[in-house]
Amino acid sequence: MIDGTVARKTGKASEFGARLDSIADIVFVVVCLIKLIPVINIPTWIYVWIGVVALIRIINIVSGFIMQKRFIILHTIMNKVTGLLLFILPLTVPFVDLKYTAIPVCAVATFAAIQEGHFIRTNRFKKEDYKMKEVIKINENTWRIEDDGVRFYLLCGSEKAVLIDTGMNSPDAKQIAEGLTKLPLILINTHADPDHISGNSAFGEFYMSPNEEENLHAHDGQGKILPIHEGDVIDLGDRELLIIDLPGHTPGSVGIIDKKNHVLISGDSIQDGKIFMFGPARNLKQYIESLKHLSKYEDLFDEIYPMHGTFPVHKDLIPKLIQGAQSIVDGKAQEYAKPVNVFGNEVTLYNFDYAGFLCQK
Numbered sequence: 481m482i483d484g485t486v487a488r489k490t491g492k493a494s495e496f497g498a499r500l501d502s503i504a505d506i507v508f509v510v511v512c513l514i515k516l517i518p519v520i521n522i523p524t525w526i527y528v529w530i531g532v533v534a535l536i537r538i539i540n541i542v543s544g545f546i547m548q549k550r551f552i553i554l555h556t557i558m559n560k561v562t563g564l565l566l567f568i569l570p571l572t573v574p575f576v577d578l579k580y581t582a583i584p585v586c587a588v589a590t591f592a593a594i595q596e597g598h599f600i601r602t603n604r605f606k607k608e609d610y611k612m613k614e615v616i617k618i619n620e621n622t623w624r625i626e627d628d629g630v631r632f633y634l635l636c637g638s639e640k641a642v643l644i645d646t647g648m649n650s651p652d653a654k655q656i657a658e659g660l661t662k663l664p665l666i667l668i669n670t671h672a673d674p675d676h677i678s679g680n681s682a683f684g685e686f687y688m689s690p691n692e693e694e695n696l697h698a699h700d701g702q703g704k705i706l707p708i709h710e711g712d713v714i715d716l717g718d719r720e721l722l723i724i725d726l727p728g729h730t731p732g733s734v735g736i737i738d739k740k741n742h743v744l745i746s747g748d749s750i751q752d753g754k755i756f757m758f759g760p761a762r763n764l765k766q767y768i769e770s771l772k773h774l775s776k777y778e779d780l781f782d783e784i785y786p787m788h789g790t791f792p793v794h795k796d797l798i799p800k801l802i803q804g805a806q807s808i809v810d811g812k813a814q815e816y817a818k819p820v821n822v823f824g825n826e827v828t829l830y831n832f833d834y835a836g837f838l839c840q841k
């Protein structure tokens with residue numbers, strides 16, 4: 481019952497683990513029932529009550545599937561209490577007649593089922609109740625945290641650890657990192673789009689390009705910017721991180737080169753997903769210049785760790801992105817263009833086979 485909490489505290493929670501846990505709970509209950517039903521006398525009305533609870537839960541699952549297109553079982557407090565009571569109930573059988581003990585247990589189970597249905601149908605539940613973040617170890621001192629379409633990274637040196645971004649649904653990003661390392665923890669943001677700063681407030685201050693200030697405040701970002709600039713080196717102890725300015729996707733986007741591991745952590749600027757280039761302060765021409773400028777450093781890295789799309793990508797992607805973006809600027813990419821709606825904005829998607837650009841119409 482507390483396995484989920486332990487997993488989240490230690491940063492080992494995953495969607496697979498959560499499913500396995502749910503399946504294990506169901507198997508446990510079924511095995512108990514098979515063993516117990518033949519040896520105890522259960523009145524018919526209890527069967528009817530159990531049937532009603534089961535029916536409510538089936539309706540919950542079906543309506544959850546219709547509304548969210550996914551299989552939802554919520555780990556609510558009342559569901560946990562029900563589980564605990566069901567666990568204790570067989571132990572009381574030798575002492576108290578089941579027809580007395582079953583009433584409170586069935587009542588709690590009914591309430592839990594109705595409440596769960598209400599939460600599912602009103603969408604009133606915390607995202608992490610059903611969408612787990614996945615923490616994946618890249619090597620001995622590097623992790624990536626997959627957060628529903630966006631990812632962020634934890635890098636450890638000999639003296640310090642750094643979280644690079646804090647994801648979209650991760651107010652607990654700091655907690656996750658602290659479950660993985662005991663080193664003093666700092667935060668660097670590649671930029672301040674809302675899918676990269678959800679856990680920033682737990683830090684109070686963080687390294688970010690000062691050119692990102694407006695973007696940060698536009699997304700209600702709290703905390704103090706410790707300004708970083710091109711050429712700055714942040715040393716984690718035997719692991720130096722070099723900051724490169726990559727304006728274009730946003731005015732203060734940066735890339736971070738992990739020199740020791742020959743890796744570039746690229747934010748949203750270099751990735752094989754859809755790169756957002758519409759809306760205020762995005763600048764495709766500046767983006768092209770940034771990527772050309774980056775080639776000055778190409779001896780320092782081979783692999784690229786992006787925040788979206790495939791992990792990892794190779795630096796071969798950079799010239800392709802330059803070429804694609806240039807063809808859009810030159811008006812020569814019409815054959816790849818199609819209108820799409822993104823969060824209520826009518827925009828143009830230039831869908832190249834190596835990546836996409838979402839641009840103003």
Ligand SMILES: [Zn+2]
Nearest residue numbers: 673675748787
């Ligand atoms: Zn992003």
